[in-house]
Amino acid sequence: MNNTLLLDEQPVRFNNAYIIGISFISALGGYLFGFDFAVISGALPFLRTEFALNAWWEGFLTGSLALGCIAGCIIAGSLADRYGRRPGLMLAAAIFALSSLGMAFSVSLSMFVVMRFAAGIGVGMASMLSPMYIAEISPASIRGRNVAINQLTIVIGILITNLVNYSLSDNGSEAWRWMFGLGTIPALFFLVGVIWLPESPRWLVKAGKDAQAQKVLGKIGSEGFVSGTLSDIEASLQGVKKQPFAAVFNKSVRPAVLLGITLAVFQQLCGINVVFNYTSTIFESVGADLDRQLFETVSIGVVNLIFTLVAMWQVDKLGRRPLMLFGSLGLSVLYVVLSFALQFQASAALVSLFVLLAIATYATSLAPVTWVLISEIFPNKIRGMASSVAIVSLWSAYFILVFTFPILAEKLGTYGPFYLYACICLLGFLFVKSKVKETKGQTLEELESTMVTH
Template structure:
């Protein structure tokens, strides 16, 4: 039996007049967010596996960057595929397909016998990552009440960082298991992907998609499990009004004069979240710490510290995103990283071990601000009529930017070393100005009211 909990006072929209089944909302959000865990797994596993892959497949800096970045190329394809599936068949089937792709690709990566086979399998893993990166936050945003939406969408980021931390721990545990340790690192991805596939069978379909395809009674049943009768009635009216005249996915709608500003802001946020440079630390921590003389054990241990800090500050973000708001956190992250990167560049150039503290500070700041809040904003700022299409475009832009970042970093670091971080400091300075001028606050507003 559902337990209904009245909303807390002090937040706008419908919060004070409705009761919600908070337990049910959290459970379905957590199941959907398992896609984020798999995102974190595939994102982090390459860091611990790269030293083994370099020996196994004789990777130079070019192929090292391409093997890492192939995940992003697959993610671009995954976003497009997810958009079509989400529009035609619903959000829930898309999440199920993503889980299946994760499972198969993990097995193939573990069994790879050539560089090309591994990169092809990692590309396929990227398809699953791209699907999950788009569908999980979209699904959560569409089932969550306005006053809970920020922290519930941020749960997706929490599962990402939990995936990163656990994967880093497993990589460290397997580090002395022989030349084939990397196969176990990738193969163990079958476990969480199977759990995600099983859990997705228990998810309800998004009420907004159900209304869009004229399955209004089913949408009402889902909304009644989320909130009380008054909430369900009001939500149905708002959703129907916002979807009037729209029946299928149509990217031309993104070119409407009133939509273009939101689309450009979404693309800008997505690209900035990646080009700000922090994922070079996640993916290439061993390479960075090797440059200051750390041995392989110390390099992999640093990835655990990175994962731990990432987790702690992501939890802090969950507590702040619906209190401080989206824009203040984005500004804090962008400006803070600008300053930290300057110190990091100077300390790396001096080969000072204390650079690790500044790298951890940068990870913590990113985890509390840009990492979760970007996904929250991307899931919120677009009108219902073009939400799926706009999220596809924004998420594709994010993954293209991620590929550019991780593909170029090994070459940049080999040539310029610590000077690379001055480039990322410049990007963050531009991102601060962009956020200040273009991003609007969305805290406490329903998806329909923001239109």
């Protein structure tokens, strides 16, 4: 079904079915992200026994994915600007498939950590390239919703992985091998799907392939959309030569880059991924057995999915800024309450209530909107490199978060770190209120003129 929009008083039609189709295929990279992100939560109780993990090794094993993601983002940034978005997505899928098998057949802790690092390379590449690709092929009026599709596939990946983990939990001490090995299946689906994708029209114009870009844009929208978009892209790239990496920190683009880095770091240090990755640890601290711990991972996945759909519905209506403000302040309050519940050994049911409220708040706000903003705010000429810098910062913050939690929990009690996360969320609220501008409804080229200084 086509959608019609008036731009400059001329009707512009969009091929919504095609746009959503290629967005979903690209967003399968998010599914891989969700899989590797969630699988560790169900597998940790088995891995602790298998590899005799202490708090330090538990944190490092969990965080090794993030170290691989950092490497993956660096690789993807260079690939995306030199060869296009599509080849990078294909490589990410292949790496993920091979590393999933590697983790499943690991015979030592060192081998497992190396394979999880390799999986992180694939996840890091996809986490950068999927939302970037979707932003570049989406009309401005639906870009927020479409980029949020990537977050939707992440949470679907989390939910399905948690369900699989729960179903495998009674299959003996080797169940964790199946948990990781099954990741090969979605990776292969992703690889096949990416073969069908067109290249990003914005990258094609940048590479001097205007005719191919025009053909891709013609599948997305009508003639008015094609001519207008090509004109905007060419104007934004006029006189621009190949950019060195140092251009990311040029004074004219520095505000946008610093904003992207800060938002990326905040999305992780807000603390919610501790809940995703250490669900078993949190509920074990209030006396829940293994079955209840794994059941809670499924509950988290269901709530995460429902409220991600709410975010997709609202991100192009309410806008990015109101959702970010709601999420940061809401998490700050909920963490304080959750800390009290954990500290005074409340029932698992009450802890579950506050955990799920925190997940719902995050899924409606910081989770999808941060990715939307990162995909929007950088100029065309440095988008690949700047996105790489922002997402490297994100994964660095994720590593710090998940590495330190077991150590902090051992020293302070499971409740202790949540007081820290509450303070970080309050600071994040103040930052968003003072620094983040609304971006909904504007083309990438329009945003470029407002996000850079001259």
